[in-house]
Amino acid sequence: MSEEALVGLFVATVQFGTLVFLAALGELIAERAGVLNLGVEGMMTMGAVSGFMVGLETGSAWAAFIAAAAVGALVGGLHALVSVVLGADQVVSGLALTIGGLGLAAYVGRNVVGERPETKFTDLGIVGLADIPWFGDIFFNQPPVVYVAVLLGLAVWFVLTRTRWGLALRAVGESAPTTDAVGHSVMALRSGAVMVGGAFAGAGGAFLSLYMAPGWTEGMVAGRGWIAVALVIFGAWRPGRLALGALLFGFTLALQPRLQSFDIELLGVDVSSISPALLGILPFVLTVLVLVIISWRYRHRPSVAPAALGLPYRREER
Amino acid sequence: MASENADHAVWLRGIEKQFPGVIACAGADLRVRPGTIHALLGENGAGKTTMVNVLAGVYRPDAGEVWVNGQRCSFHSPADAIAAGVGMVYQEFRLVPTLTVAENIVLGSAPRLLRSVEIEERVAELSAAYGMVADPTRPVWQLSMGERQRVEILKSLWRNASVLVMDEPTAVLTPGEAAELGAALRAMAEGGRSVIYISHKLDQVVAFCDEATVLRQGKTVATVEDLQEVDLTSLAEMMVGSSEGGYVDRPPAMEAGPEVLSLQGVCALNDRGLPALIDINMTVHAGEIVGIVGVSGNGQKELAEVINGLRRPTEGRVTVKELDITGASPGDLYGMGLAYVPEDRLGVGLAPKMSVVDNAVVRSYRSQRQGIFLSITKCVKFCQSLVERFAVRVGRLNDPIAGLSGGNLQRLLLGRELAEQPSVLVAAQPSRGLDVQGVAAIQGHLVDQRAAGVGVLLISEDLDELLALSDRLLVMFEGRIVGEYGPDVTPRTVLGSAMAGKAPK
Ligand SMILES: Nc1ncnc2c1ncn2[C@@H]1O[C@H](COP(=O)(O)OP(=O)(O)O)[C@@H](O)[C@H]1O
Ligand SMILES: [Mg+2]
Numbered sequence: 001m002s003e004e005a006l007v008g009l010f011v012a013t014v015q016f017g018t019l020v021f022l023a024a025l026g027e028l029i030a031e032r033a034g035v036l037n038l039g040v041e042g043m044m045t046m047g048a049v050s051g052f053m054v055g056l057e058t059g060s061a062w063a064a065f066i067a068a069a070a071v072g073a074l075v076g077g078l079h080a081l082v083s084v085v086l087g088a089d090q091v092v093s094g095l096a097l098t099i100g101g102l103g104l105a106a107y108v109g110r111n112v113v114g115e116r117p118e119t120k121f122t123d124l125g126i127v128g129l130a131d132i133p134w135f136g137d138i139f140f141n142q143p144p145v146v147y148v149a150v151l152l153g154l155a156v157w158f159v160l161t162r163t164r165w166g167l168a169l170r171a172v173g174e175s176a177p178t179t180d181a182v183g184h185s186v187m188a189l190r191s192g193a194v195m196v197g198g199a200f201a202g203a204g205g206a207f208l209s210l211y212m213a214p215g216w217t218e219g220m221v222a223g224r225g226w227i228a229v230a231l232v233i234f235g236a237w238r239p240g241r242l243a244l245g246a247l248l249f250g251f252t253l254a255l256q257p258r259l260q261s262f263d264i265e266l267l268g269v270d271v272s273s274i275s276p277a278l279l280g281i282l283p284f285v286l287t288v289l290v291l292v293i294i295s296w297r298y299r300h301r302p303s304v305a306p307a308a309l310g311l312p313y314r315r316e317e318r
Numbered sequence: 319m320a321s322e323n324a325d326h327a328v329w330l331r332g333i334e335k336q337f338p339g340v341i342a343c344a345g346a347d348l349r350v351r352p353g354t355i356h357a358l359l360g361e362n363g364a365g366k367t368t369m370v371n372v373l374a375g376v377y378r379p380d381a382g383e384v385w386v387n388g389q390r391c392s393f394h395s396p397a398d399a400i401a402a403g404v405g406m407v408y409q410e411f412r413l414v415p416t417l418t419v420a421e422n423i424v425l426g427s428a429p430r431l432l433r434s435v436e437i438e439e440r441v442a443e444l445s446a447a448y449g450m451v452a453d454p455t456r457p458v459w460q461l462s463m464g465e466r467q468r469v470e471i472l473k474s475l476w477r478n479a480s481v482l483v484m485d486e487p488t489a490v491l492t493p494g495e496a497a498e499l500g501a502a503l504r505a506m507a508e509g510g511r512s513v514i515y516i517s518h519k520l521d522q523v524v525a526f527c528d529e530a531t532v533l534r535q536g537k538t539v540a541t542v543e544d545l546q547e548v549d550l551t552s553l554a555e556m557m558v559g560s561s562e563g564g565y566v567d568r569p570p571a572m573e574a575g576p577e578v579l580s581l582q583g584v585c586a587l588n589d590r591g592l593p594a595l596i597d598i599n600m601t602v603h604a605g606e607i608v609g610i611v612g613v614s615g616n617g618q619k620e621l622a623e624v625i626n627g628l629r630r631p632t633e634g635r636v637t638v639k640e641l642d643i644t645g646a647s648p649g650d651l652y653g654m655g656l657a658y659v660p661e662d663r664l665g666v667g668l669a670p671k672m673s674v675v676d677n678a679v680v681r682s683y684r685s686q687r688q689g690i691f692l693s694i695t696k697c698v699k700f701c702q703s704l705v706e707r708f709a710v711r712v713g714r715l716n717d718p719i720a721g722l723s724g725g726n727l728q729r730l731l732l733g734r735e736l737a738e739q740p741s742v743l744v745a746a747q748p749s750r751g752l753d754v755q756g757v758a759a760i761q762g763h764l765v766d767q768r769a770a771g772v773g774v775l776l777i778s779e780d781l782d783e784l785l786a787l788s789d790r791l792l793v794m795f796e797g798r799i800v801g802e803y804g805p806d807v808t809p810r811t812v813l814g815s816a817m818a819g820k821a822p823k
Contacts, residue, residue, distance in 0.1 A: 161432075162431060162432050163430060163431055163432060164428040164429065164430055164431075164432060166432075167417075167421060167424075167425060167428055167432060168425065168426070168428075170414075170416075170417070171414045171417065171421075171425050174414045174415070174416055174417070175412070175413075175414050175415075177412060178412040178413060178414050178425075179414075179425070179426075180376075180395075180396055181374070181376065181396050181406065181408065181412040182396070182400070182412070182425050182426025182427070182473070183395070183396050183397030183400045183401075183426045183427070184397070184425075184426055185395070185397075299591070300589065300591035301459060302415050302416045302459050307415070307416070315376060315377075316337075316376075316377055316378075
């Protein structure tokens with residue numbers, strides 16, 4: 001395998017990693033507040049189409065990125081309304097969001113299918129570092145969204161662990177009645193978390209349609225939203241592990257299309273003969289594995305999963 | 319008007335609150351003077367918790383006024399009540415198990431930026447100032463119930479509450495811890511705070527409290543200005559509305575039958591993987607009630623679970639009528655004549671959202687079959703006979719059971735377990751939280767079962783109940799059986815010190 005191909009593989013790993021990281025980080029925020037949102041795929045798709053269209057219209061990648069985040073937040077707000085405010089089943093509402101989001105995106109974007117983008121993010125060569133062989137290209141010559149994602153990850157970690165809002169958010173994900181009784185608004189915390197989460201997913205979608213696969217085609221998110229949902233579990237609801245998991249999942253995503261062109265042997269197996277489809281299920285297999293390990297390790301103490309995940313709250317009900 | 323109210327730390331006036339199908343409060347009043355400990359008394363279901371939840375801003379009353387420290391208040395959320403100075407220690411604690419003590423205490427009024435060391439220091443100072451020991455760095459799930467309660471009180475103190483509400487605070491405490499709590503509350507009252515103390519343990523109320531309000535069926539039926547001047551019986555009368563009550567008399571001793579249940583060297587772990595049962599040896603004979611005495615949390619729950627196949631013993635043998643049943647499933651055990659009334663009625667015992675019929679047949683559905691299908695007619699018939707035999711007051715048989723009162727739930731549960739004439743009955747806290755008639759009915763059934771030759775293992779926290787019903791008493795402490803006593807000869811003080819682990823071996 002050529003050196004170039006190998007660097008290419010790792011460059012793509014970081015980009016795919018960023019894509020699923022952004023969406024998963026959003027889902028992590030919602031889930032830490034106790035709201036399961038299975039609408040990630042739908043929110044990403046809506047972000048992808050609206051980001052692309054705003055990009056076409058304004059010619060500014062940043063405006064497109066922010067618009068996509070706003071659309072993601074709005075779509076997430078729908079989930080918040082149905083499942084947090086009205087207390088409907090979160091699984092049903094989330095699935096509806098995915099199905100509805102895919103359909104709506106197809107409708108909204110029907111006239112821009114196949115259009116050539118006039119704008120996209122360009123790689124951001126970080127002065128002095130981008131020229132380092134190998135590492136320069138992989139880490140320091142990436143589109144700005146990659147660095148934004150890193151900053152967002154740090155910010156989420158900081159807010160969750162070091163601020164009163166983070167404390168309240170973690171508390172509401174563990175026990176809504178407790179959080180309510182100390183005077184926080186359960187509805188505001190959870191709705192806010194779901195909307196911010198939606199913004200992250202929408203932004204992830206825009207990264208796809210404005211950089212990784214510039215343009216808009218139906219179904220272009222292609223299951224990465226589901227990988228993000230799995231990644232939250234894989235990352236045990238912790239931003240740091242989420243980042244590591246994102247790189248691992250990003251690697252499998254980057255490897256998939258390249259696998260066939262690799263003429264190397266691993267453990268006596270010709271790598272190019274492995275089906276990419278098998279690689280596609282690897283993230284989910286790993287997630288199940290991690291779930292098994294977590295359940296075993298935490299059998300004698302409270303689980304790492306937010307205890308109130310999926311449970312709606314109404315104050316006067318018991 | 320205002321001057322009259324200014325005298326009161328709390329004045330709840332004409333509070334009405336209705337839930338679907340129940341009137342919890344029907345115009346109840348409560349006045350608390352500043353600097354006093356005020357007992358709020360009443361039987362289960364009298365509306366005590368509902369009243370204080372109105373005060374804490376959790377429930378919005380349908381009618382009535384809330385005054386705190388002379389101000390008319392209209393609480394839209396707990397945040398409003400906290401701002402007005404109300405601190406509440408809920409009957410079921412409101413703590414986040416995965417967060418630390420310090421995080422739980424500051425939750426809701428934390429500084430914008432959390433510096434854990436600084437917060438932990440401030441919490442440590444607070445707990446030192448009030449003499450309530452609590453390690454601020456420990457996660458709450460590791461704490462005992464007594465420690466959790468201290469954290470709850472510290473939470474209110476952190477917010478500088480002027481009114482502290484304690485809903486049934488001693489239900490989870492040992493007698494020693496309860497006395498400590500009394501002293502701490504007294505110190506707070508002397509510091510000018512007011513305390514509302516909900517309980518139905520009358521002896522404690524008289525020991526701790528200055529004045530009292532008695533609720534019955536959602537109405538205030540009596541107020542007591544000076545608790546030292548009334549006697550316990552008249553208080554009890556006020557609560558139940560009649561002087562009867564108390565416990566079913568223990569039936570005359572019978573010749574013990576053959577051994578029906580025995581445990582030999584049984585050890586088991588609790589949910590946290592720590593030893594919960596250590597070398598338990600005991601037997602129950604037919605026609606005998608064996609009472610397990612102990613403060614809850616000393617292995618009683620695990621004992622009941624091991625016998626009923628819900629927890630695997632790590633060592634030892636359990637036999638029913640000389641059959642080794644160690645490790646058998648609850649379904650098999652039911653077939654072998656083991657009936658179980660678990661402590662957690664609505665979680666383990668019954669399924670709240672299922673109908674009366676479904677709950678009634680869920681144990682014995684195999685007998686209600688028609689070919690491979692369940693016969694609805696048979697099910698309904700079976701359920702009707704249960705309902706009649708055990709005097710369960712129900713609405714429609716197809717409605718979910720969640721709407722039933724505690725006493726009726728327990729009658730239904732007991733009836734279901736006893737439907738197919740078991741030989742062993744394990745009953746955990748069967749009369750806890752029931753009203754007087756409910757307690758009498760349940761205890762009556764236990765005694766009937768004994769007369770019918772069933773071996774009954776009665777696990778209870780109510781010493782009077784155990785003394786009244788049991789033929790033998792076994793005391794549990796920290797997972798061991800530390801003593802065996804006959805009910806007639808044993809003074810309560812001996813049992814009390816055995817419960818606290820001070821039994822002569
Ligand atoms: N959130 C609720 N929903 C429905 N019914 C309730 C609720 N809270 C209390 N009740 C009912 O109101 C009555 C009074 O309950 P509660 O105030 O808890 O009594 P107490 O604390 O005196 O035992 C009971 O019949 C109870 O079942
Ligand atoms: Mg109560």
